Amino acid sequence: MAIDKSMNVLIVDDYKTMLRIIRNLLKQIDFNNVEEATDGAEALGKLRVGNFGLVISDWNMQPMTGLQLLQEVRADGRLKSTPFIMITAESKAENVVAAKQAGVSNYIVKPFNAETLKEKIEKVLGHA
Numbered sequence: 001m002a003i004d005k006s007m008n009v010l011i012v013d014d015y016k017t018m019l020r021i022i023r024n025l026l027k028q029i030d031f032n033n034v035e036e037a038t039d040g041a042e043a044l045g046k047l048r049v050g051n052f053g054l055v056i057s058d059w060n061m062q063p064m065t066g067l068q069l070l071q072e073v074r075a076d077g078r079l080k081s082t083p084f085i086m087i088t089a090e091s092k093a094e095n096v097v098a099a100k101q102a103g104v105s106n107y108i109v110k111p112f113n114a115e116t117l118k119e120k121i122e123k124v125l126g127h128a
Helices: 016-027 039-050 065-076 093-101 114-125
Strands: 009-012 034-037 053-058 084-087 106-109
Touching: 009 016, 009 039, 009 065, 016 053, 016 114, 034 039, 034 084, 039 053, 039 084, 053 065, 053 114, 065 084, 065 093, 093 106, 106 114
Parallel strands: 009 034, 009 053, 053 084, 084 106
Antiparallel strands: none
């Protein structure tokens, strides 16, 4: 099954530079319909009114963390099956376990490149 590269992707990070990096990496792998949110609450608002095929969110954000955002998405009937990739600077086992328990689709540890991002997206969305 081919991956629909025209799908809307929501990237969430409270650090503008990181949003720009992720957007550029997505562009390198032909995902051009990218929207940004700078915290979990803003992301949730966009998800509830928009139609996104994938969420890529940072873990460490205020006031709503990536984990809290994930939990909200999984608790929402319309959003619960949305693929969700979590990005974190820490690869602590308890974080991975918490994200998995909350229903994360996949997990990326910073720093990462376009190839890693592509592999994770393909795993989550089905191979191209």
